[in-house]
Amino acid sequence: MGNSVPDNQENMQLCLCPTCPTYKKSNLTSSVFCAKGKPPQKAQAAGCLCPNCPVYKKYSLDQMYYCMQGKSVDIK
Structure with missing residues (x-):
C-alpha cells in the first residue's frame, strides 16, 4: 500500500492536478x-x-495517474 495523503486545504493549494494534461x-x-x-x-x-x-514529493509517493488509479493509500 502507498503512503496516506490527507485531504486538506494545504494539499489542495500545493496540488498540480489542475495544470495536468x-x-x-x-x-x-x-x-x-x-x-x-x-x-x-x-x-x-x-x-x-x-x-x-x-x-507527491511531500508524502514520498511513487505512482502516477492517481486520477486513474485512486488514492495513494489504496495502490499496491
Missing part, C-alpha cells in the same frame, strides 16, 4: 486525487505531472 483533456473538476481517489469522470491519459507535484 490528463486533467485538462478529461475535463476533471476535482483535484488531489492521491488523497481523494478517482473522480466521477473517466480520466483519459494525456501525460502525468504527479512526479513534479509538491504533494
Whole structure:
C-alpha cells in the first residue's frame, strides 16, 4: 500500500492536478486525487505531472495517474 495523503486545504493549494494534461483533456473538476481517489469522470491519459507535484514529493509517493488509479493509500 502507498503512503496516506490527507485531504486538506494545504494539499489542495500545493496540488498540480489542475495544470495536468490528463486533467485538462478529461475535463476533471476535482483535484488531489492521491488523497481523494478517482473522480466521477473517466480520466483519459494525456501525460502525468504527479512526479513534479509538491504533494507527491511531500508524502514520498511513487505512482502516477492517481486520477486513474485512486488514492495513494489504496495502490499496491
